[in-house]
Amino acid sequence: MPESTDIAIVAWGMTPMVRHTDQTEPGLLRVAIGQAVERAGVSRQEIDFTCEGSCDYISGATFSFVQNIGALGAWPPKRDSHVEMDGAWAFYEAWVRLLHGDIQTALVTGSGRSSTAEPSLIYPMEMDPYYLAPLGADPATLAALQARALLDAGKITERQMAEVAARSRRVAQDNPYAQVRGDFDVEELLASDYVRDPLRRHDLPPISDGACAVVLATADKARELCERPAWVSGIAHRSEVHNPALRDLTDSVGTRDAALAAGLDLSADSIDVAELQAAFSHEELLLRASLGLSERTEINPSGGALAANPIMATGLVRIAEAARQIIENGRQKTLAHSTSGPCLQQNLVCILEARP
Amino acid sequence: MARTVETVIQFPYKRSLGPVFGEFMTALTHRRILGVPWGDKVLCPPLEWDPYTAEELTGDLVEVGPAGTVTNWTWVGVPTAQHPLDHPFAFAHIRLDGADTPMFHAVDCGSPESIEVGARVAPRWRAARVGSITDIECFVIGEEPVTPEADGGGAAEPVTLMDYHVAITYNNPVPANAERSVEAAGRQVLLGQRCPECGRVYSGIVGSCVIDDADMGPDHEVELPQRGTVTNFTIVTPTQYPGQTETEPFSRCMILLEASDVVLSFQLVLDTPPTDIRVGMKVAAVWPSPAERASAGGAGGGLVGWMPTGEPDNSDPDLVNRIM
Numbered sequence: 001m002p003e004s005t006d007i008a009i010v011a012w013g014m015t016p017m018v019r020h021t022d023q024t025e026p027g028l029l030r031v032a033i034g035q036a037v038e039r040a041g042v043s044r045q046e047i048d049f050t051c052e053g054s055c056d057y058i059s060g061a062t063f064s065f066v067q068n069i070g071a072l073g074a075w076p077p078k079r080d081s082h083v084e085m086d087g088a089w090a091f092y093e094a095w096v097r098l099l100h101g102d103i104q105t106a107l108v109t110g111s112g113r114s115s116t117a118e119p120s121l122i123y124p125m126e127m128d129p130y131y132l133a134p135l136g137a138d139p140a141t142l143a144a145l146q147a148r149a150l151l152d153a154g155k156i157t158e159r160q161m162a163e164v165a166a167r168s169r170r171v172a173q174d175n176p177y178a179q180v181r182g183d184f185d186v187e188e189l190l191a192s193d194y195v196r197d198p199l200r201r202h203d204l205p206p207i208s209d210g211a212c213a214v215v216l217a218t219a220d221k222a223r224e225l226c227e228r229p230a231w232v233s234g235i236a237h238r239s240e241v242h243n244p245a246l247r248d249l250t251d252s253v254g255t256r257d258a259a260l261a262a263g264l265d266l267s268a269d270s271i272d273v274a275e276l277q278a279a280f281s282h283e284e285l286l287l288r289a290s291l292g293l294s295e296r297t298e299i300n301p302s303g304g305a306l307a308a309n310p311i312m313a314t315g316l317v318r319i320a321e322a323a324r325q326i327i328e329n330g331r332q333k334t335l336a337h338s339t340s341g342p343c344l345q346q347n348l349v350c351i352l353e354a355r356p
Numbered sequence: 357m358a359r360t361v362e363t364v365i366q367f368p369y370k371r372s373l374g375p376v377f378g379e380f381m382t383a384l385t386h387r388r389i390l391g392v393p394w395g396d397k398v399l400c401p402p403l404e405w406d407p408y409t410a411e412e413l414t415g416d417l418v419e420v421g422p423a424g425t426v427t428n429w430t431w432v433g434v435p436t437a438q439h440p441l442d443h444p445f446a447f448a449h450i451r452l453d454g455a456d457t458p459m460f461h462a463v464d465c466g467s468p469e470s471i472e473v474g475a476r477v478a479p480r481w482r483a484a485r486v487g488s489i490t491d492i493e494c495f496v497i498g499e500e501p502v503t504p505e506a507d508g509g510g511a512a513e514p515v516t517l518m519d520y521h522v523a524i525t526y527n528n529p530v531p532a533n534a535e536r537s538v539e540a541a542g543r544q545v546l547l548g549q550r551c552p553e554c555g556r557v558y559s560g561i562v563g564s565c566v567i568d569d570a571d572m573g574p575d576h577e578v579e580l581p582q583r584g585t586v587t588n589f590t591i592v593t594p595t596q597y598p599g600q601t602e603t604e605p606f607s608r609c610m611i612l613l614e615a616s617d618v619v620l621s622f623q624l625v626l627d628t629p630p631t632d633i634r635v636g637m638k639v640a641a642v643w644p645s646p647a648e649r650a651s652a653g654g655a656g657g658g659l660v661g662w663m664p665t666g667e668p669d670n671s672d673p674d675l676v677n678r679i680m
Contacts, residue, residue: 117527136440
């Protein structure tokens with residue numbers, strides 16, 4: 001008889017996110033996984049399925065995820081999988097795997113040492129190989145085009161962008177894992193120079209090293225391992241056209257479609273906390289509007305990606321933070337968002353809830 | 357902060373262009389810009405398929421531009437090595453006259469005050485054009501394309517391939533265990549680590565047991581035997597690609613160290629034709645001379661390779677399975 005296929009997050013772990021660490025990527029994963037399995041109260045050997053998100057281009061080694069398996073405790077041999085994407089998509093795969101109902105627990109990771117090389121030189125390699133990559137189309141440039149589209153359409157202001165950055169850095173002071181934190185004056189932020197007009201330094205994410213791990217379990221096991229599991233009530237992702245020149249950059253249709261597919265009722269105003277993977281300040285404003293989130297929803301109490309951006313883990317951190325809000329902070333319903341590709345090309349939405 | 361090792365990885369991609377990209381790139385060498393009919397619109401730069409429905413776009417390519425209108429822009433104050441210009445410039449979305457979608461490209465216009473949405477721009481052509489989006493060096497403000505005086509002219513044959521070469525520099529910290537391993541190699545010692553919990557012995561630098569996650573440091577180090585047996589091997593016949601330095605077939609062997617469970621991967625057996633390498637062959641470690649060590653800079657763990665000892669082979673039929 002298969003287990004009930006209700007699935008919940010029961011534990012999480014993450015490293016402090018820093019500009020540069022001497023830790024190897026498997027070393028970072030050992031820390032994050034060690035925390036996660038300890039919180040769950042299980043050994044690495046008891047985990048039924050593992051799935052990791054990481055990127056060879058970031059680490060500069062082919063099959064680098066094979067090294068990372070050393071942090072998983074893969075003996076006796078395990079069911080294991082890997083996605084060359086943010087750990088949020090590894091989370092999606094683990095959720096799908098648990099839906100089969102024949103296993104009870106899964107461990108998901110996301111990891112990256114962005115300090116190993118220059119992300120602005122690596123990212124163009126994932127762009128359209130004919131028309132964008134040869135020009136060195138870097139993420140800050142493409143994000144700046146989206147910001148200008150939003151500004152020109154009158155949907156956001158540079159002041160609102162600076163307010164997002166100031167709020168992120170302020171709340172990050174309460175997050176021991178965050179990297180960029182402190183009290184910043186919006187007027188002073190607005191007086192600084194552009195890095196990519198209309199983006200200023202505060203509108204851009206930091207470069208971060210770090211890893212995150214999450215333990216998932218099916219219904220009975222979840223209740224056994226966690227007093228207040230964060231139940232996955234829905235998760236979905238949607239991809240749009242790659243080249244930003246061919247998209248309406250003033251909306252994120254894919255985010256909204258993913259949220260609807262994950263079961264979000266846009267009119268219900270039911271989300272207590274949303275952790276959005278907005279690596280650029282304007283993306284938070286766009287995502288908030290695309291999801292129809294009201295003032296009632298607290299956005300990125302962790303500080304979000306503007307406070308720490310460990311590439312390949314940033315999205316999974318959003319899921320871990322949204323789960324913490326239920327497991328530890330007594331919230332009822334939270335939303336996590338992750339993204340991949342230029343200008344929010346592909347978006348994942350995960351809705352978590354507490355259950356009696 | 358730990359010492360770091362710098363590695364430059366080159367990605368020398370060669371791409372087939374196919375009918376639509378090929379015709380577009382060929383036209384660029386002739387200083388013409390083409391778009392593809394897309395319903396009642398024109399898509400430029402052209403694609404083989406509708407980006408929304410994936411239907412094949414079958415219409416004949418049509419000439420657009422060369423001038424166009426800026427629909428969006430940003431300013432790059434500090435260009436990267438991959439950018440098309442080495443001084444400050446704008447990246448922009450440019451809708452060429454006759455096209456309905458914008459093209460992403462650079463605009464060389466001196467300062468951000470010189471560009472705005474609605475600005476008119478035209479291409480500045482590269483003198484030596486090969487069939488690449490970078491045949492357009494950039495756009496400039498105004499209606500008139502700029503062609504260099506010593507123009508190289510268009511391609512005589514249709515362009516069917518494009519090169520994309522990127523080099524990324526990586527700096528990896530050297531873990532403390534690895535430093536000690538390199539130091540030991542300088543003393544002609546092969547270092548391993550024994551897990552304090554499960555007793556498994558690992559070669560070199562792992563730092564933690566992959567089975568039970570126990571930390572391993574200087575207290576857990578052991579000297580590994582320097583004689584062993586080939587358990588398995590492969591012969592690599594090198595294909596030539598950019599950066600390939602090998603020209604002749606060579607071996608990569610798995611070597612089980614004597615009186616241990618440690619198998620070293622991908623080792624080189626010296627002074628032996630690849631066809632003579634066999635499972636069960638007994639070998640001994642060969643260290644570099646002091647002069648060789650100085651020139652190698654301590655890289656690669658220190659060993660030159662393994663020399664056959666001439667002892668009788670190990671005939672254990674299960675030996676071939678020992679690859680880890």
